[in-house]
Amino acid sequence: MLPRLASAPLPTLLLAALLAAAGGVAQGSFPRLNLILPRGVPRGGDRELTFRGERLGDAEEILFHSEDGLVTKSLQPVDAAAFKAVVHVPENCPLGEQLVHVRTRSGISEYRSFWVGALGSVDETEPNGAIEQAQVVPLGSTVHGSVENEDIDHFAVDLEHGQRLAVEVEGLRLGSQRFDPFIAVLDARRFQLAAADDSTPTLQDGILSLVAPAAGRYVVQIREASYGGDNQSRYRLHIGGFPRPTAVYPAGGKAGEKLRVTFLGDAAGPITREIDVPAGPVGGIHRLFAADDGGICPSPLPVRISALGNTLEQEPNDEIRTATPGDVTRAFNGIIGQPGDVDHFRFAARKGQVFEVKCHARGLRSGLDSVLNVLRADGTGVGGNDDAKGPDSVYLFEVPEDGEYILRVTDHLDRGRADFTYRVEFQPPQPALSLSIPRVDRFSQTRQTVFVPRGNRYAVLVNATREHFDGDLVLDGSQLPAGMTMTAPVIKAGQGQVPVVFEAAADAPLSGRVIPFEARQVSAQDPQGAAGVRGRFENHADFVTGDPNNAVHYSGDVTKLAFAVVEALPFHVEIVPPQAPLVRNGSLPLKVVVRRAQGFAQPVTVELPFRPPGVGAVPSITIPPDQSEGVYQINADGKAATGTWHVSAIAMADMGGRAWVASPLTPLEVAEPFTTATLARASCVQGQPAQIACTLTQLRPFAGAARARLHGLPPETTAPELPFTKETKDLVFEVATTANSPAGNHKSVFVELVTTVNGALVRMSGGGTELQIAPPAPAAAPQAAPPQPVPAAATSPAAKPLSRLEQLRRQATGAK
Structure with a gap:
């Protein structure tokens, strides 16, 4: 019995009642959110935002990934593709990116971003393309603008002598366009005092700060780094006296x-x-x-x-003899402060200890491209790493003997700078778990949310990625929206993927929720997973891609999954439970049934997203508008994982946009075949019969008679199917040929074994063989008759023993 979790009881409903209620079904689905304008707002008040995309006319809710107190005050439709929202942004709302979905009556959009700032907003005013046209803005402003092709925008501020000016731009990080901004500050004489293209803390967005050398007017300049741009190259330019460390x-x-x-x-x-x-x-x-x-x-x-405290480097430590002493129970921290700088730390370790030694640098937005090495105290090497998990170094250190060791840290290109900070932690390999939904489209968030139609189902695949542990996992569906339940198999040890089906009651309220969808490790000793490893859903959406090779330049990362109950749909899908197993090297027709509401006449595309290991199928089948059934043919290879698995079909129809439903989880048994077969090679002359011997190996008993059929025979060649039982060990196929049977060595011949189980057919492909068909020998020229020898006394020749093939042939024909 599969576990079923619910946030509220799900009433039992008759299908007829569900279909009768379909008069209020969704007429649009799969809303898309492309852009939110303005791209950012100041905190501390009600702010109006415009959401643009596709199929947003029935928007009902904004789902926020953060817990920062943002509240939607109102939604006002603009048209079918846009709406306006008033969002209250608290005064203490953290600055930065906010990721949101839109929930409509028919689905959930992908998530997109808007930004929250501390400064007042100013809109760019053209013309400002020349220094003398610089738009004067108050110090302490966020300018909203865009850069056209070959455009340069200028903004002027007045500073006192010694006053700090800091500038930061959000361009690429806005996540809507591959816009690489360049910023600079010029003085009254048009000399460039500071400039920035890319900055490690802010990726391809620049940051800079300076102290005014004199009182006067200064100009902040922004453009695209290569003088490109278009009306989608938007930016938020922060200009103020705030600190801007790196x-x-x-x-x-x-x-x-x-x-x-x-x-x-x-x-x-x-x-x-x-x-x-x-x-x-x-x-x-x-x-x-x-x-x-x-x-x-x-x-x-x-x-x-x-989990570790800190040891800070003590300069000089460029050499082993001056290494900073430390302990692996504390993290080693330092700065590669100048080109060629090398840092050393001394520590003790015991034989048999195992540490994952990781340098946290780029992952903490440092510019250091670290290289780690572990040395013995005499300087001989033990091991090291440059890039293991992204640009940061990770080295698995298995201590070879008791003693003192040296950790050496440097930059891959021997660079150094005053802000090249790093942190190295020694920890035993830590178990970790994360969940994800596999992408169906590399660069989109398609089907990365869960929206379940009332009185229906929806299914996703859940991937579980374990590190440094194995074991059974159970999914937690305790925080689902009201009226939604979840049916999920246990993710067995060694298994990385399962189908999960969500179901909504016919009277479930239309609502949504963003939750930390989690799994936990369970065992016989800890069936509730109280002490087991826990992990949650993670998603990394590709917001901005580009050269080279569609590389991801900026992504939006979340650790929650969006769920919603949406309007009913006029169709359901089911898999008729198979009565027979799918055997290795066999095939099985899965019958799929679409139950249509009256008047619903759309083609329905059906997919089988989860297949047990070693089981294959076509990507999808389509059930025409005038039909309600289809057959999904699946097959298993010779190493398919045996056992009882659970599968679900998902079905899509065009309802003014793609609309999805799913079947309940259906058990599918993958088993060893009942019988295997080996075919012997055979040959004959065109027009003459051939005999193909078949040796059977009985692996499991079965009731009644099975049948063996030859497939892959060449044209003009036939062979009857042969019955066999669980006791049969040998068969002989009598292959008939004609004068038109193609001569040659035919290698495509194989046997199919068909066994009946519970009234259903179990098909399995047996061994293959070669059939050699030769043309007749040419007729010989007439020759003179040789002289007849004098007959000798007649003797009876010894009987020649029959071959095994001839014995089987006579047995099959009843000859004596």
Whole structure:
């Protein structure tokens, strides 16, 4: 029995009642969200946003991935493809990116972003393409604009001597266009004082800061890095006196403890603060914003929440003999501060200890491209790594003997800079678990949400990725929307994927929810998974792609899954449970039934997304508008995983957009065949019969008679099917040929074994063989008769023993 979890009881309904209620079915589905304008808003008040896409006319709700207190105050349709929303953004809302879905009456959109800032908004005003046309803006503003082809926008601010000017742009990070911005600051004499194209903390968006060398007017310039652009190349340009550091050191601390950090890279100098490291999650990221009397930085720097305290490097430590002493129970922190810099740390370890040694640098937005090496105390190498998991180094260190060791950290290209911070942690390999839904389209979020029609079902595949552990997993459906239930098989140890079916009651309220969809490890000793490894759903949506080879330039990452109950649809799909198993090297027709509401006459495309290992099928079948049944042919190879699996069909119809339903989970048995067969090679002359011997091996008993059929025979060649039982060991196929049977060596011949189980046919492909058909020998020329020898006394010749093939042939024909 499969586990079924519900957030509310699901009443039992008759199919007739469901179809009768289909008068209010959805007439559009699969809403799409393409863009939210403006691309950002200041926090602290009600803000109007316009949502644009496709099939958004029946939008009912905005689903926020964050828990930052954003509230939708109103929704007002514009047309079928857009609506306006008033969203309250609290004064204490964290700055940065907000990811949202739109829930309509018929589905859930992909998630897109808008940004929250601390500064007042100013719209760009043209013309501002020349320095003398620079638009004057208040210091402490966020400018919303766009860059056309070969366009340069200019903005002017007035500064006092010694006053800090910081500039940050959100362009690529807006996630709607491959826009690579370039920013610069010019003085009154048009000399460039600072410029930035790409900045490690902000990817391809630039950041810069400077201290005004004199009182006067300064111009901030923005353009596309290669002077391109178009009306979709939008930006948010923050101009103010806020601190804009490029790194924080150390870049991590022990969970739940206080940590003294220094912000590096700001033009006004280092900024030291004491912060509280959150208590969890351990291994997570704390978003740390630099702030002072000049304001708050628009975007954060990441600080790792760790189980380890800190050891800070002590210069000089460029050589082994001056290595900073430390301990593997604390993280090693340092800065590769100049070109050619090398940092060394000394630590002790015991034979048999195993550590995953990881350098956290690029993952914490440092510019360092780390290289790690572990050395013995005498400098001889043990091992190391450059790039293992992305650009950060990871090395599995198995301690060979007790003693002291050296950790060496450097940059791959021997670069160095005052903000090339890093953090190295030694930890035993930690078990980890994550869930995902496989993509059906590489660059889209299609079917990465769960929206279930009332009185119907929807299904997804769930992938489970385990690291450093194995074991059974169960999915948690306790937070689903009201009226929705989940049926999910246990994800067995060694198994990485299962189909999961969600069902909504016919009277379930139309609603949605974004939840941390989770799985937990269970065992016989811990059936509830109280102490087991836990993991949750993760999704990485490709917001911006481009050269080379559609590389992902910016993605939106979430750790929650969106669910919704949507309007009813006028069709259901079911798989008729097969009465017989699918055997290895065999095939099985799955009967699929579409139950249509009156008047629904659309073709329905059916897919079988989950197939047990070693089981194959066509991508989809289509059931025509005037039919309600179809056959999904599946087959198993010789190594297919045996056992009882559960499969579900998903079906799609065009309802003014793609609309999906799913069947219940249906058991499918994959089994060893009842019988296997081996065919012997055979030959004959055109027009003459051939005999193909078939040796049977009985693997499992079966009732009644089965049949063996030859397939792949050449044209003008036939052979009757032969019956056999569980006791039969040998068969002989009498192959008839004609004068027109093609001569040659025919290698496509194989035997099919058909067994009846529970009134259903079990088909299995047996062994193959070769059939050699030769042309007749040419007629010989007449020759003179040789002289007749004198007859000798007659003797009876010894009887020649019959071959095994001839014995079987006589047995088959009843000859004596």
